[in-house]
Amino acid sequence: MTQSSDRRPSSRAASALVLISAVLLAPAMLASAANAQTQRYASIQPSAYPADEVIGSDEGATPERLRRAVVAFGTAEAPGTIIIDTGNTTLYYVLGQGRAIRYGVGVGREGFTWSGVPTISRKAEWPDWYPPSQMIARQPYLPRFMAGGPGNPLGARAMYLGTSQYRIHGTNDPSTIGKFVSSGCIRLTNEDVIDLFNRVDVGTKVVVLPKNAPVMARGGDGRTARPVGTAPRPAIVAPSGRQAMNLIAPQVN
Incomplete structure (x- = not known):
């Protein structure tokens, strides 16, 4: 009896110690489990953006007719040709079989538009800018x-473009796309100019139509215009005494 009575407190004390230990250790165990769970999810997150082409970073800010898209386009020009519809501030990269990629562009302001059929003579990534003396x-x-x-x-x-001071280039001001703003250059958003740049080579033909020229295209805006003519076009015609804006002389890197 005496021995049995003496052991009871010891057994109760041991039980109490086990309970206290469990209470104290529970938060640490939960924290460790949570940390392991976080690390497991973090390890499977993508390390890079998807490689799919992005049409535009903010479509709501750009009219549909100026967004990059594949559209129906009738022309006698060969696939790979660039056609610039100055009057409608759009550029088309001809795919053939009645299709083209349409880009919205900014073009020359009043008195600074031009027309002609140059070829791409040089390409540059993140080019330096030397404003012309004019x-x-x-x-x-x-x-x-x-x-x-x-x-x-x-x-x-x-x-x-050829030996002229005119360029097709990007812009750090996308709000100018669709407007008559430059001194002759054709500008695209940086996303669009990179896309076009990767499609063309030195020697690519560029047809720059006059501001009032008809062109046939059916795009997202649903408009249908008249076909591009196939008659030979003159060399670049620019307003007398006017020079291009935001251009580098051809010999300058």
């Missing part, structure tokens, strides 16, 4: 040189 005369506050980069007016890519 532009500096009109806008003396412009820098004489600006290194290529996100803040450069030429944007992410430039395609030089």
Whole structure:
């Protein structure tokens, strides 16, 4: 009896110690489990963005007719040709079989539009900008040189047109797409100019239509215009005394 009575407190104390230990250890065990769960999910998150082409970063801010898209397009020009519909501020990359990729562009302002059939003579990624002397005369506050980069007016890519000072290039101001804003250059958003840049080569034919020229295209806006003519076109015709905006002379890298 005495021995049995003496052991009871010891057994109760042991039980109490086990209960206290369990209570104290529970938070640590839960935290460890949560940490393991977090690490498991973190390890399977994608390490890069999907490789799919992005049509536009903010479609709501761009009219549908200016968004990059494959559209029905009738022309006698060969696949791979670029056609610029100045009057409708659109550029078409001909795919053939009645289709083309349409891009929205900004073009020359009043008095600075031009037409002609040059070819791409050079391509550059993140090009430097040397404003032409004629532009500096009109806008003396412009820098004489600006290194290529996100803040450069030429944007992410430039395609030089023949021996002229005109370019197809990107822009750091996408709000100008669809407008008559430049001194002759054709500008696209950086996303679109990169897409076009990757499709064309030096020697690609570029047909720049006059502002009032008809062109046949059926795109997202549902418009149908008249077909592009097949008659030979003259060399580049530009307004007298006017030079291109945001351009680099062909010999400058």
